[in-house]
Amino acid sequence: MSGAAYESVIGLEVHVQLATRTKLFCGCLNVYGADANTNVCSVCTGQPGALPVLNGFALELAVRAGLALGCAIASRTKFDRKNYFYPDLPKGYQISQLERPVNGEGSLRFVNEAGEERVVRIARAHLEEDAGKTMHPDGDRSSLVDLNRAGIPLLEIVSAPDLRTPQEAYRYLTELKRRLRYARVSECDMEKGSLRCDANVSIRPAGATELGTRTEIKNLNSFRNVERALAHEIERQTAVVEEGGSVVQETRTWREDEERTETLRSKEEAEDYRYFPDPDLPEFELEEERVDAIRAALPEMPDVKRARYVGSLGIPEATADVLTADRDAAEWFDACVAALPDGGDAKGVANAVTGVVLALANDQGVSIADLRLTPERLVEVVGLVDDGTISRQAARKVIAELDAGDEAPAEVVERLGLAQVSDEDALGATVDEVIAAQEKVVEDYRGGNENALNALVGGVMKATKGKANPQLARELLIRRLGGAGG
Amino acid sequence: MSGPSPAFRSAVALRDDALAGKLRVAEIVEETLARVARTEPTIDAFLHVDADGARARAEELDRRVAAGEASGRLFGVPIAVKDNICTRSMPTTCGSRMLEGYLPPYDAHVVERLLAEGAVLIGKTNCDEFGMGSSTENSAFKPTRNPHDPTRVPGGSSGGSAAAVAAGVVPLALGTDTGGSIRQPASLCGVVGFKPTYGAVSRRGLVAFASSLDQIGPFGASVLDVAHLASALAGHDPHDSTSAAFEPPDYASLLSRSVDGLRLGVHEDFLEKIKDAGVKERLRAAVRQLRDAGARIVRLDDLDFLTRVGIPTYYLVATAEASANLARYDGMRYGPREEAADLAATYARTRGARFGDEVRRRILLGTFALRAGHKDAYYERACKVRRLVQRAFAAAFERVDLMIGGTSPVAAFPLGRNVTDPVTMYRCDALTVPASLAGLPAASVPCGRTAEGLPVGLQILGPPRADAEVLSCASAFEQLSGRFGDLAPLAVEAAAEGDDA
Numbered sequence: 001m002s003g004a005a006y007e008s009v010i011g012l013e014v015h016v017q018l019a020t021r022t023k024l025f026c027g028c029l030n031v032y033g034a035d036a037n038t039n040v041c042s043v044c045t046g047q048p049g050a051l052p053v054l055n056g057f058a059l060e061l062a063v064r065a066g067l068a069l070g071c072a073i074a075s076r077t078k079f080d081r082k083n084y085f086y087p088d089l090p091k092g093y094q095i096s097q098l099e100r101p102v103n104g105e106g107s108l109r110f111v112n113e114a115g116e117e118r119v120v121r122i123a124r125a126h127l128e129e130d131a132g133k134t135m136h137p138d139g140d141r142s143s144l145v146d147l148n149r150a151g152i153p154l155l156e157i158v159s160a161p162d163l164r165t166p167q168e169a170y171r172y173l174t175e176l177k178r179r180l181r182y183a184r185v186s187e188c189d190m191e192k193g194s195l196r197c198d199a200n201v202s203i204r205p206a207g208a209t210e211l212g213t214r215t216e217i218k219n220l221n222s223f224r225n226v227e228r229a230l231a232h233e234i235e236r237q238t239a240v241v242e243e244g245g246s247v248v249q250e251t252r253t254w255r256e257d258e259e260r261t262e263t264l265r266s267k268e269e270a271e272d273y274r275y276f277p278d279p280d281l282p283e284f285e286l287e288e289e290r291v292d293a294i295r296a297a298l299p300e301m302p303d304v305k306r307a308r309y310v311g312s313l314g315i316p317e318a319t320a321d322v323l324t325a326d327r328d329a330a331e332w333f334d335a336c337v338a339a340l341p342d343g344g345d346a347k348g349v350a351n352a353v354t355g356v357v358l359a360l361a362n363d364q365g366v367s368i369a370d371l372r373l374t375p376e377r378l379v380e381v382v383g384l385v386d387d388g389t390i391s392r393q394a395a396r397k398v399i400a401e402l403d404a405g406d407e408a409p410a411e412v413v414e415r416l417g418l419a420q421v422s423d424e425d426a427l428g429a430t431v432d433e434v435i436a437a438q439e440k441v442v443e444d445y446r447g448g449n450e451n452a453l454n455a456l457v458g459g460v461m462k463a464t465k466g467k468a469n470p471q472l473a474r475e476l477l478i479r480r481l482g483g484a485g486g
Numbered sequence: 487m488s489g490p491s492p493a494f495r496s497a498v499a500l501r502d503d504a505l506a507g508k509l510r511v512a513e514i515v516e517e518t519l520a521r522v523a524r525t526e527p528t529i530d531a532f533l534h535v536d537a538d539g540a541r542a543r544a545e546e547l548d549r550r551v552a553a554g555e556a557s558g559r560l561f562g563v564p565i566a567v568k569d570n571i572c573t574r575s576m577p578t579t580c581g582s583r584m585l586e587g588y589l590p591p592y593d594a595h596v597v598e599r600l601l602a603e604g605a606v607l608i609g610k611t612n613c614d615e616f617g618m619g620s621s622t623e624n625s626a627f628k629p630t631r632n633p634h635d636p637t638r639v640p641g642g643s644s645g646g647s648a649a650a651v652a653a654g655v656v657p658l659a660l661g662t663d664t665g666g667s668i669r670q671p672a673s674l675c676g677v678v679g680f681k682p683t684y685g686a687v688s689r690r691g692l693v694a695f696a697s698s699l700d701q702i703g704p705f706g707a708s709v710l711d712v713a714h715l716a717s718a719l720a721g722h723d724p725h726d727s728t729s730a731a732f733e734p735p736d737y738a739s740l741l742s743r744s745v746d747g748l749r750l751g752v753h754e755d756f757l758e759k760i761k762d763a764g765v766k767e768r769l770r771a772a773v774r775q776l777r778d779a780g781a782r783i784v785r786l787d788d789l790d791f792l793t794r795v796g797i798p799t800y801y802l803v804a805t806a807e808a809s810a811n812l813a814r815y816d817g818m819r820y821g822p823r824e825e826a827a828d829l830a831a832t833y834a835r836t837r838g839a840r841f842g843d844e845v846r847r848r849i850l851l852g853t854f855a856l857r858a859g860h861k862d863a864y865y866e867r868a869c870k871v872r873r874l875v876q877r878a879f880a881a882a883f884e885r886v887d888l889m890i891g892g893t894s895p896v897a898a899f900p901l902g903r904n905v906t907d908p909v910t911m912y913r914c915d916a917l918t919v920p921a922s923l924a925g926l927p928a929a930s931v932p933c934g935r936t937a938e939g940l941p942v943g944l945q946i947l948g949p950p951r952a953d954a955e956v957l958s959c960a961s962a963f964e965q966l967s968g969r970f971g972d973l974a975p976l977a978v979e980a981a982a983e984g985d986d987a
Contacts (some may be wrong), residue, residue, distance in 0.1 A: 042592050046814040048585065048693040049572045049594060051726050081810050083856075085833055092813020145818070274856035276865060279698035279807055281727050 006203045006241070008234045009211055010163035012226075014176060015154045016186040017130065017194040018061040024129045024153035025052030025095065032192050036146040044151035046090030051280050054079075058153035059102065061185050062127045063286070063294050065155050066103030068183035068301060069122050069176075073291050077102045078283035079127075082273045087145050088132035096156075098275040100283070101126030108159075109303060110175035113167040120172055121160035130154050149193075155185070161200065161211065166230035173197065173223045178302050182327040190222055197226055202247065203237045212237075213247040217261055219254045229254040233261050305330050313337065313346040322354045328369045329358060335375035341383075348382045356399050373403040380409045388469055394418040420469040424476065427460070427468055431476045434459040445481060453477060497563045497657040497711040501604075504562030507551050511544040511562040511606065518564040518608055521655045530630050531640075531650040533569050534576050535609035540564070543606045558604025559718050565600055566650045566659040569610040570617055571702065572691035573597055576607070580693050581625035581643075582615045584815045584840040586822060594691020595723050596660060596702050603718045608656055611646030615842045616812065617664055617695040619643050620914040622671070623905050624844045631901070632675060634940060638898035641671030641914075644705070648675040651705045658715050659705040664695050665800050666893075666918025668703045669930040673893035673943025676932045678712045678964075679705050680957065683950050684925030685730035688723030694811040696804035697728070699922050709931065709961040713737040716957065732951065740954045741961035746780030748959065749886040753786045755793040756891020756917055756945070764936030769892050772933040772944045775966045776890070784886045789878055792920040795871050797912055800919035801848075802855050802868035809852030812845065847908065876924045883949040888959055890946050892917050893930040897940035917945060927953040929960045933967060 020030050026043035042050040066073050080098040103125035112118045132150035136143050157176065163169050177188040177195065188195040197220050202212035217233055220226045237247050252261040277283070300308075302324040309320040324330050336349045353368075357378060361368040381398050384390045390398065390413055401412045413419050421427050435442055438459055445452035453474065460473040503509035519537050526532060550556045567573060570580040572590035579585040593601070600607065614624035622630045622645025630645045632638040633653040640649040644661030648671035651659050661668040663681035672679025681703045692702055704715035720734040752773060760766045777783050817823030817836035824835040841849070855864035882889065894914060904911045921928040927950070930943035944963065948956040 042590075045819055047572075047591060047820070048578065048580070048588070048814070049590065049689075049691040050592075051690050053725055053727055083810055083813060085813065085816060087816075087818045087829070090814060090819060091810075092816060093810050272858045274809075274853065274858070274861070276806060276810070276856055276861075279696075279728070280694075 006238050007206045009161045009202050010169050011161040011200040012159045013198045014157045015196045018058050018153040019186050020058045023151035024055050024058050030152050039148045062102045062155050064183050065185040067295050067298050068179045069106040071103035071106030076285050079278045079281040080275045081278045088134045096128035097126035110171050120162040123158045123160050125157040128154050166227040170223050170227040201233050213249050216251045315350045319350050319354050328367045332368045336379050339376045339379045345386050377402050388422050390418050421467050422469040430463050501561050501563050505556050511547040515540045515544040525653045528636050529649050529653050530628050531646040532609045533612050536576050539575050540606050540608050561604030563605050564608045564656045565605045566608050566611045566656045568613050568644050568647050568661050570693040576610050580616045581613045583626045584821050595688035596719050614643035615845050617643040618844050620911050626842050632898045638900050641674035643667040645671045647705050651677045661705050662702050664699045665922045666915045669893045669918050672930040674898040676941030678709050678931050680712050680929045682953050683927045685728050686720045688726040688729045690726045696807040709964045713957045737954050737957050742958040745962045748781045749784050750781050751784045751786040751886035751889040753789045760892050760895050762896050765942050768934040768942035779966050786882050793916050796919040799868045799871045802864050805848045805852030806855045806865045809849045872923050879924045888948045893943035893945040897936050921947050927956045929956050931960045
């Protein structure tokens with residue numbers, strides 16, 4: 001039987017740590033990488049008598065994320081206790097949201113691997129507190145617990161089972177991350193654990209509408225591993241079914257080293273979390289005005305931005321994709337467009353941003369927003385290219401210099417002598433010299449070899465140490481030598 | 487000794503003398519510690535007495551007097567604190583082996599307030615483990631005895647605080663009330679106890695039993711003293727999300743001498759249906775006194791279900807919350823740990839060995855009430871009934887200003903009588919849990935003694951935030967009855983001194 005006989009159904013549960021200054025229910029810092037158990041207090045270590053107080057900014061970020069994902073925002077919301085024992089869970093329960101999550105249904109639009117537009121429903125996105133970290137040092141029978149992470153605000157984003165392939169899962173995650181980063185909700189850095197993902201997957205005969213028995217895969221530490229683990233799990237489930245067996249509902253873990261999933265715990269051992277409303281945190285209203293204010297402050301989302309770049313600025317799709325991949329780059333570009341004079345060269349600026357400026361930031365290992373180079377200066381440089389003052393080649397140098405100091409573009413051009421020779425009289429003499437010196441090439445050109453002209457332009461550039469305006473040099477050469485094959 | 491001993495004087499009088507420099511705080515503290523030493527062998531009200539801390543505090547306060555910088559509503563007043571309220575200067579065990587030796591890293595909000603008002607913390611009082619009980623016999627360390635008759639219980643769970651006030655050791659003490667744990671021991675010990683409106687006093691630092699019901703409140707020998715302490719405790723705390731956003735008035739200044747025209751509701755379950763004849767007789771007399779003083783006694787006939795559903799509803803809600811609140815005691819971060827072969831076994835052994843029977847019983851009940859498949863029938867139904875209770879009270883308070891009745895259906899019972907019969911013990915709470923479920927302010931004031939000489943308490947309930955009205959009525963009744971507390975200290979002291987002689 002071929003693989004196409006089955007269809008896979010995938011749903012993802014994504015946890016992102018919200019980029020707040022402090023934890024969800026106490027004043028401890030929300031930072032990554034501090035010494036163990038240094039960002040803790042009586043609340044997040046679960047001391048007797050300690051009480052939680054909701055961090056208003058965490059709630060705002062949760063709503064912001066919900067709006068970025070098109071979720072219905074709850075008018076009333078509340079917290080529930082999820083009860084289970086584990087050493088890294090200080091209170092013996094996690095404060096989460098079961099009923100009345102802050103964000104209800106939403107959706108995420110993206111283009112799948114086949115180039116089709118997909119809309120995946122989001123079931124909910126709720127607030128909860130993170131647990132601490134348990135470490136098991138090698139060769140030691142004891143375990144260590146670090147509670148710095150305990151109480152950090154998490155948003156759990158649960159998709160509907162709308163994804164159909166591992167590649168779609170990958171693309172969904174990429175788009176989700178992009179949106180959350182646009183909304184400045186989370187760093188979404190899987191390496192630092194600020195984005196974590198569990199995957200639910202089942203298979204069913206192609207065309208069926210009922211869901212098959214699903215398994216949940218944990219321990220997925222990159223988007224690539226989500227994709228790979230899902231591919232392996234679908235293969236495994238297909239093999240089980242084709243051999244006449246049935247899939248067992250269970251939680252499996254991804255073993256990256258062995259490229260396979262294995263059973264972590266079966267459903268029989270599944271816990272009853274005995275959820276109930278947290279009596280320490282009364283249900284509260286999310287006022288419409290507050291939600292409206294958050295909505296008003298929400299930045300333009302990447303899909304809207306991309307459409308605007310392509311549609312009204314005439315920027316090629318590939319360039320628009322690069323610009324909108326990251327909110328910092330897009331906003332930097334937006335600032336350039338704002339500085340551009342009427343009828344200015346938006347496309348030229350876009351090319352400069354994607355071709356030069358992003359590389360500059362990348363080389364320095366900083367965000368484009370942290371460069372010394374400003375959007376206004378870049379627009380000036382592009383203007384100098386467009387009016388023929390400097391070459392594209394020279395523009396690269398100017399941009400690098402601008403980022404290293406506080407000079408104006410014209411000053412850099414002057415100091416480095418990068419102005420193109422655009423004066424016909426001055427360049428005419430050099431053109432004559434090159435024609436005289438390269439008889440062979442001139443003959444080739446006259447014999448109909450178009451490429452020979454490029455060699456002659458190169459000769460002029462070399463003789464002027466790159467300062468000649470290549471366009472003018474080409475024109476002068478043609479004028480003196482007549483048309484190709486002429 | 488010249489003059490009346492400081493511990494027999496009201497908190498207000500002690501404060502005034504201390505502020506005026508007529509009485510050194512050091513003297514007050516020494517006298518208090520001497521009384522602790524005399525009464526503890528009989529009463530066992532304290533789990534921890536901080537003699538050094540109290541003396542150091544007295545010195546500090548006396549220096550303030552000398553410097554002319556003394557102030558505070560409770561200046562120089564010795565106060566005992568129930569052991570389920572966090573104090574960084576003293577261990578906080580909640581009467582449990584689970585927290586044996588636990589020293590909190592912070593002071594409860596109410597403790598901060600006491601210290602800001604110039605109070606002196608004397609020690610931590612005994613209680614039923616985590617506040618679970620009605621006799622203080624569930625303390626893991628020792629039972630406390632009723633100063634009126636040391637063969638009997640002081641009530642509970644705040645039995646240590648009630649007994650310490652009744653024995654004249656301290657003029658004021660803090661208790662906590664989840665289903666009656668202030669009012670019932672106040673009734674059994676013949677002192678004034680007050681449970682404020684839920685949310686009036688911050689719970690930060692109160693070790694949670696049932697978070698939606700727990701409330702801290704004062705014990706004292708007189709309503710005036712209790713009103714002073716209640717005012718000092720109440721007020722918004724941004725660190726407790728259930729703290730009410732209102733600034734309560736100064737209760738002491740609002741105490742009335744009159745009940746003339748006051749509409750007082752009475753339901754037979756809270757009076758006529760009480761089986762104990764001695765208790766019922768004292769309550770009837772109290773109602774007569776109030777009527778004679780001009781109060782309008784209104785019969786409330788349609789509140790039967792309050793006492794019928796009160797106990798089951800309370801025990802489902804409270805145990806469900808407790809099952810989660812007590813999950814943190816796992817031996818991992820603080821408190822003793824009983825090591826076993828693996829993690830699950832370590833949890834089981836620690837919790838099995840360190841929690842007492844009643845605590846384990848309630849955790850199991852609460853866990854069951856929240857289990858998938860049972861939650862609808864138990865926990866959620868109890869929450870619905872609780873809302874009905876709140877509505878019933880709201881309707882009643884449209885017809886009456888306050889409600890009055892018994893605090894406890896029985897007077898102090900002998901130690902050991904009910905320990906093996908949890909349901910009989912739970913029934914002790916029948917008259918107090920309805921107000922807890924509705925978050926109402928409620929006081930218990932002494933209204934005489936049974937033929938056996940055991941105190942009986944009159945309960946006064948008000949609508950939410952009518953704390954001042956409840957205390958005012960309590961004060962008026964106190965004037966009518968001519969009793970300012972119903973202390974038993976003389977008997978105890980005589981016994982103790984007799985032994986010495």
